[in-house]
Amino acid sequence: xxxxxxxxxxxxxxxxxxxxxxxxxxxxxxxxxxxxxxxxxxxxxxxxxxxxxxxxxxxxxxxxxxxxxxxxxxxxxxxxxxxxxxxxxxxxxxxxxxxxxxxxxxxxxxxxxxxxxxxxxxxxxxxxxxxxxxxxxxxxxxxxxxxxxxxxxxxxxxxxxxxxxxxxxxxxxxxxxxxxxxxxxxxxxxxxxxxxxxxxxxxxxxxxxxxxxxxxxxxxxxxxxxxxxxxxxxxxxxxxxxxxxxxxxxxxxxxxxxxxxxxxxxxxxxxxxxxxxxxxxxxxxxxxxxxxxxxxxxxxxxxxxxxxxxxxxxxxxxxxxxxxxxxxxxxxxxxxxxxxxxxxxxxxxxxxxxxxxxxxxxxxxxxxxxxxxxxxxxxxxxxxxxxxxxxxxxxxxxxxxxxxxxxxxxxxxxxxxxxxxxxx
Amino acid sequence: xxxxxxxxxxxxxxxxxxxxxxxxxxxxxxxxxxxxxxxxxxxxxxxxxxxxxxxxxxxxxxxxxxxxxxxxxxxxxxxxxxxxxxxxxxxxxxxxxxxxxxxxxxxxxxxxxxxxxxxxxxxxxxxxxxxxxxxxxxxxxxxxxxxxxxxxxxxxxxxxxxxxxxxxxxxxxxxxxxxxxxxxxxxxxxxxxxxxxxxxxxxxxxxxxxxxxxxxxxxxxxxxxxxxxxxxxxxxxxxxxxxxxxxxxxxxxxxxxxxxxxxxxxxxxxxxxxxxxxxxxxxxxxxxxxxxxxxxxxxxxxxxxxxxxxxxxxxxxxxxxxxxxxxxxxxxxxxxxxxxxxxxxxxxxxxxxxxxxxxxxxxxxxxxxxx
Ligand SMILES: Cc1cc2nc3c(=O)[nH]c(=O)nc-3n(C[C@H](O)[C@H](O)[C@H](O)COP(=O)(O)OP(=O)(O)OC[C@H]3O[C@@H](n4cnc5c(N)ncnc54)[C@H](O)[C@@H]3O)c2cc1C
Numbered sequence: 001x002x003x004x005x006x007x008x009x010x011x012x013x014x015x016x017x018x019x020x021x022x023x024x025x026x027x028x029x030x031x032x033x034x035x036x037x038x039x040x041x042x043x044x045x046x047x048x049x050x051x052x053x054x055x056x057x058x059x060x061x062x063x064x065x066x067x068x069x070x071x072x073x074x075x076x077x078x079x080x081x082x083x084x085x086x087x088x089x090x091x092x093x094x095x096x097x098x099x100x101x102x103x104x105x106x107x108x109x110x111x112x113x114x115x116x117x118x119x120x121x122x123x124x125x126x127x128x129x130x131x132x133x134x135x136x137x138x139x140x141x142x143x144x145x146x147x148x149x150x151x152x153x154x155x156x157x158x159x160x161x162x163x164x165x166x167x168x169x170x171x172x173x174x175x176x177x178x179x180x181x182x183x184x185x186x187x188x189x190x191x192x193x194x195x196x197x198x199x200x201x202x203x204x205x206x207x208x209x210x211x212x213x214x215x216x217x218x219x220x221x222x223x224x225x226x227x228x229x230x231x232x233x234x235x236x237x238x239x240x241x242x243x244x245x246x247x248x249x250x251x252x253x254x255x256x257x258x259x260x261x262x263x264x265x266x267x268x269x270x271x272x273x274x275x276x277x278x279x280x281x282x283x284x285x286x287x288x289x290x291x292x293x294x295x296x297x298x299x300x301x302x303x304x305x306x307x308x309x310x311x312x313x314x315x316x317x318x319x320x321x322x323x324x325x326x327x328x329x330x331x332x333x334x335x336x337x338x339x340x341x342x343x344x345x346x347x348x349x350x351x352x353x354x355x356x357x358x359x360x361x362x363x364x365x366x367x368x369x370x371x372x373x374x375x376x377x378x379x380x381x382x383x384x385x386x387x388x389x390x391x392x393x394x395x396x397x398x399x400x401x402x403x404x405x406x407x408x409x410x411x412x413x414x415x416x417x418x419x420x421x422x423x424x
Numbered sequence: 425x426x427x428x429x430x431x432x433x434x435x436x437x438x439x440x441x442x443x444x445x446x447x448x449x450x451x452x453x454x455x456x457x458x459x460x461x462x463x464x465x466x467x468x469x470x471x472x473x474x475x476x477x478x479x480x481x482x483x484x485x486x487x488x489x490x491x492x493x494x495x496x497x498x499x500x501x502x503x504x505x506x507x508x509x510x511x512x513x514x515x516x517x518x519x520x521x522x523x524x525x526x527x528x529x530x531x532x533x534x535x536x537x538x539x540x541x542x543x544x545x546x547x548x549x550x551x552x553x554x555x556x557x558x559x560x561x562x563x564x565x566x567x568x569x570x571x572x573x574x575x576x577x578x579x580x581x582x583x584x585x586x587x588x589x590x591x592x593x594x595x596x597x598x599x600x601x602x603x604x605x606x607x608x609x610x611x612x613x614x615x616x617x618x619x620x621x622x623x624x625x626x627x628x629x630x631x632x633x634x635x636x637x638x639x640x641x642x643x644x645x646x647x648x649x650x651x652x653x654x655x656x657x658x659x660x661x662x663x664x665x666x667x668x669x670x671x672x673x674x675x676x677x678x679x680x681x682x683x684x685x686x687x688x689x690x691x692x693x694x695x696x697x698x699x700x701x702x703x704x705x706x707x708x709x710x711x712x713x714x715x716x717x718x719x720x721x722x723x724x725x726x727x728x729x730x731x732x733x734x735x736x737x738x739x740x741x742x743x744x745x746x747x748x749x750x751x752x753x754x755x756x757x758x759x760x761x762x763x764x765x766x767x768x769x770x771x772x773x774x775x776x777x778x779x780x781x782x783x784x785x786x787x788x789x790x791x792x793x794x795x
């Protein structure tokens with residue numbers, strides 16, 4: 001980790017390419033097409049699939065280059081962040097050829113149809129059914145907390161194809177189109193009031209046979225891959241891909257400069273300590289020893305988290321498959337979100353009782369505070385990450401499980417009094 | 425000292441709980457939080473006429489019912505549990521306490537009966553744009569004009585300042601800090617509602633431009649009145665926080681019993697069970713602090729300044745911790761607008777900051793015990 005010539009070299013290459021090619025006058029669509037061709041948008045994807053075949057460790061250096069040049073980042077819906085890598089791991093070449101180009105060029109937005117009202121942490125208990133008809137599948141059920149479904153062209157769908165086997169074995173992973181009569185997206189609002197996620201209802205929705213990723217009944221392994229990528233997920237601020245968000249024809253430079261305000265989930269601030277330091281300066285609190293100590297503690301957490309990212313990437317380069325360590329980082333990010341929330345709000349003091357742009361920092365600290373609970377829930381809760389660390393990193397004995405070997409039909413799932421067990 | 429409630433006090437609690445359940449279900453709280461006024465005048469009248477809540481802790485000679493601070497704490501606990509939107513804290517706690525703490529018999533006789541009857545909504549304006557909660561932060565000036573005192577300057581974060589009929593203002597005179605009474609609709613007073621993080625609690629900015637004011641108490645008495653009022657208000661706020669903390673603990677425990685994942689209720693996972701247990705430990709400590717502090721107010725104990733800051737610091741953190749854990753225990757549904765968990769999260773955060781955050785009160789505590 002101390003030696004970084006390779007990382008520097010890749011960073012320098014990315015920088016050189018970006019300096020030569022970035023032009024704020026491009027439309028978002030044009031810029032992304034050019035990025036896709038160059039491989040710098042998705043440097044860790046293979047060369048034959050819009051990438052440069054670089055190790056994960058290089059991604060941070062490439063991101064830095066984007067920031068330095070001020071270039072608009074690559075498209076980053078869950079399709080690009082999770083779908084692409086999942087397809088590269090599990091899909092057939094035909095499927096890659098079919099889906100990766102539009103993802104790489106940002107022409108499509110994908111969402112993730114995993115969680116259901118009854119099945120969040122216990123994703124494998126999901127009830128959405130896919131039943132075979134002719135050369136495809138008919139899907140019925142409900143997904144929930146689906147981020148970005150209002151913009152999505154397709155979704156990564158985990159559905160139950162066999163309720164008679166234990167729950168992990170009867171799941172299949174599909175790529176389903178949203179633009180069809182059987183798919184209804186209803187908005188859900190998060191606690192800040194923003195519309196980030198949705199409920200999605202499938203009523204006799206159709207998905208063809210060739211949309212199965214991995215094996216029939218082998219969807220759990222594919223979903224696990226997606227979830228693993230989710231724990232590592234980082235992205236640059238960017239426009240939103242796909243035609244529904246209507247960003248493709250904007251001037252790329254305007255989006256890169258932040259002239260176009262984009263709705264993003266989670267905390268939109270790369271460095272909370274910077275935002276809070278700015279507020280502390282405005283309020284004349286930078287000399288206050290309590291504020292100083294707490295800001296320093298926040299900065300410390302931010303930095304160690306960044307170092308962990310580098311170290312993890314180095315481990316990957318050294319040939320170790322990333323796995324449960326992602327859980328440790330995800331918990332660190334939750335801690336970071338909570339610390340930023342508390343330090344930020346106390347720094348704001350009385351102004352923290354107010355909302356909106358007229359407060360010091362323009363409402364950024366309040367945004368951080370109101371998005372913080374999401375960090376420890378989305379993508380697998382902190383408790384689930386701790387279980388993974390305990391069992392898979394530390395090798396502690398597993399908790400006795402009562403749900404592994406029983407046919408899915410015989411399990412109790414969901415919320416007892418509000419939902420009757422109407423299992424498929 | 426008596427830290428156990430009488431049957432009468434328990435009856436008051438039950439009455440309040442039923443009243444809040446009836447008048448402030450989630451749907452009402454959400455309706456009122458969207459409105460600028462932030463409360464329902466009809467419910468406010470019922471609070472006064474049917475239950476006598478506004479008059480509860482005001483002595484009989486000023487039109488009150490003559491109960492003590494312990495009863496007031498019980499009421500606030502239940503209101504905090506339900507998030508009942510009303511100017512009760514502003515009027516029955518801040519304004520009434522400031523008047524009761526001052527030496528001005530005439531002002532008490534004039535102003536308290538209206539507060540007790542609920543026909544006057546009072547509030548206290550002391551914080552300014554610098555956001556400080558202590559007396560040194562106060563700069564708004566009072567001067568003698570032709571016909572009497574006149575105020576010029578700005579007050580911020582004034583609880584229910586946009587609907588108050590009577591604003592008690594702490595201002596600076598040659599003699600130091602003094603308390604003044606201003607009518608809500610006075611000429612030269614501009615009241616601007618502020619968008620709040622906790623929409624169930626309304627704050628306003630008040631700009632004074634030559635506003636005529638009545639001196640309450642002696643010129644220079646304002647510092648003592650403010651100190652006494654803020655200690656009592658801190659205990660009152662702690663009581664409200666206790667009620668909220670208990671309510672989110674109840675929500676968590678209830679959900680942990682009915683939500684199944686991995687074939688088991690999530691409450692059977694130690695990760696969740698221990699969270700709930702930790703919340704209970706903190707809520708019970710908060711309860712002890714609040715009841716002890718309420719007793720100290722009721723008995724006019726010399727310990728009050730110490731226990732006031734202690735209770736405020738402890739209950740603020742216990743409540744916020746519980747409110748955040750409540751969301752975590754609910755998972756994704758707890759992060760939604762539609763679920764009530766965020767209303768408590770926001771109330772807990774804003775009342776953690778209101779009247780001074782926990783670092784401030786811990787420092788006060790240290791100073792007051794002589795560290
Ligand atoms: C902002 C946000 C965005 C999201 N976006 C998406 C999306 O795009 N697509 C998607 O499919 N999902 C999405 N989700 C859903 C998310 O993955 C789930 O909310 C999460 O996995 C938790 O599931 P749940 O909400 O059902 O909570 P539950 O699983 O019901 O958990 C409730 C509580 O029980 C605890 N618990 C559960 N099991 C255990 C255990 N074994 N041991 C200890 N504790 C346990 C949990 O930690 C939690 O505290 C999103 C969620 C959020 C908050």
